[in-house]
Amino acid sequence: MKPSRTWRAVLATWLVTLSCAAPQALSSAAARGTEAPEAQADTLETRPSRPPPRAAPSRPGRGGRSRNRNPFEPRERVFNAEPTPEQREASRRKVENAAVEHSLRDRYWRLKAEAERLYPDKVGQYQEHHFWPRYLGGPPTGRTFKVPAPYHQLITNAFRRKHPYGQAKPSEARAKELMLEVYSDHPIPQLIGIPDP
Numbered sequence: 001m002k003p004s005r006t007w008r009a010v011l012a013t014w015l016v017t018l019s020c021a022a023p024q025a026l027s028s029a030a031a032r033g034t035e036a037p038e039a040q041a042d043t044l045e046t047r048p049s050r051p052p053p054r055a056a057p058s059r060p061g062r063g064g065r066s067r068n069r070n071p072f073e074p075r076e077r078v079f080n081a082e083p084t085p086e087q088r089e090a091s092r093r094k095v096e097n098a099a100v101e102h103s104l105r106d107r108y109w110r111l112k113a114e115a116e117r118l119y120p121d122k123v124g125q126y127q128e129h130h131f132w133p134r135y136l137g138g139p140p141t142g143r144t145f146k147v148p149a150p151y152h153q154l155i156t157n158a159f160r161r162k163h164p165y166g167q168a169k170p171s172e173a174r175a176k177e178l179m180l181e182v183y184s185d186h187p188i189p190q191l192i193g194i195p196d197p
Contacts (some may be wrong), residue, residue, distance in 0.1 A: 098193045104187040116149035122149035133159055137169040145188050146196055
């Protein structure tokens with residue numbers, strides 16, 4: 001017989017002897033230090049212990065599994081390692097937009113410095129600029145942006161070069177074309193992420 005089996009046999013014999021020789025030592029009543037009648041002591045020792053309390057079932061959708069889930073039903077894919085074509089296109093556009101916005105900010109700061117050099121008497125002042133200029137048919141209560149006065153003069157000059165004062169008001173489509181041309185060269189600071197002064 002191998003030594004490990006002998007050791008197991010000795011341990012098993014010792015446990016059996018201990019349980020037969022001193023049953024009150026193993027009873028729960030003796031462990032608590034209370035006296036129990038002989039009939040109850042046997043009952044206490046043979047009574048099965050309570051099963052451990054069950055954990056509350058986890059709610060589906062919170063990382064856990066529902067109890068009634070069919071194990072053969074495929075689970076939804078939570079993470080898709082391969083982006084869809086729409087996600088790729090959105091990511092590409094986001095990168096392009098960020099690059100364009102960065103270049104427009106650089107252009108704004110350069111033009112602002114040039115405007116302050118050209119119009120030093122207006123430095124430190126701000127004016128409200130109508131996004132759709134009124135002389136091009138824009139509404140009098142249209143959206144305005146607060147821009148530095150020297151830079152506002154540059155924007156006004158750019159509009160005058162494209163459509164001089166005194167001409168008939170252009171159609172709405174032509175006015176939008178003019179605004180696109182001017183604002184692509186002279187961006188409005190608030191529209192490229194530069195906050196109001």
